[in-house]
Amino acid sequence: MTDKANPPVEPEARTASNHLDVEHDDNFSRYLLYSRAEILFVLKALVQKGSMVTVYFDRGNAFLLTSLNHISTDGNTLIFDYGSDEEMNRRALQADKLVFTTTLDKVKIQFSLKGLTQTTFDGRKAFSGTLPETVLRLQRREYYRLTTPIANPIKVSIDVIQADGSKTTLEANMLDISGGGIGVMVPLTLGDTFRVDTVFKDCKFTLPEEGPLVTALCVRSAFPVTTKTGSQYLRIGCEYVDLPGTRLTMVQRYITRIERERKAKLSGLE
DSSP states (O other), X not given: OOXXXXXXXXXHHHHHGGGTTGGGOGGGGGGEEOOHHHHHHHHHHHHHHTOEEEEEETTTTEEEEEEEEEEOTTSOEEEEEOOSOHHHHHHHHHOSOEEEEEEETTEEEEEEESOOEEEEETTEEEEEEEOOSOEEEXXXXXXXXXXXXXXXXXXXXXXXXXXXXXXXXXXEEEEEEOSSEEEEEEOGGGTTTTOTTOEEEEEEEEETTTEXXXXXXXXXXXXXXXXXXXXXXXXXXXXXXXXXXXXXXXXHHHHHHHHHHHHHHHTTOO
């Protein structure tokens, strides 16, 4: 029988306490959201999905499970569920720093608050906290990768330096996209140009209904592909370089929307 006062620790709960300082790690700084509008967008999505949130405090030695239930009209106040363990609730109210971690569409979400107060919501005890100044939105490359539309491909503009030092702009079709990078197709003759670890600056593409995006791309993989019709091309896997968190949010919104539309069509809803 499960002890409600001491719920079983989920795998994430066992390991997350070892990674509570990633918000202050320079390696993750590009995944931080600073824009109030972007932060509210992510937090409102947590409310809508009813995502379970793990709250760590006492330097990661204690935690409780909760969910974000409500955001005030002015966006300044967050209301969280009370935990099932009264002792943990008491300790959480006394803590001067709490780290909230969860996932949203396979993307890790983490933020810190300097304290919580007790309040009521819908007639029940609840925690109240202020809107965080930053939110970490961390999507790894191994997470979901969306194959982009073939009929109307997204074009990626890549500035290529020729052997004589001159610059030319290549327009490549995007094959897929994720929170970590994109896949593009280029002519086989450009194998020497797209060597692994080569960085291309100021690459440009536009995500439908999201807008233009400019980023440096680093080649991580390159291999020839032959299509069913016998055509050949080079498939290049590229990783974003220093892409700001706000732009990653654009990518995730696009992926989520396209995937939702595809599932709706398959289920006959459209």
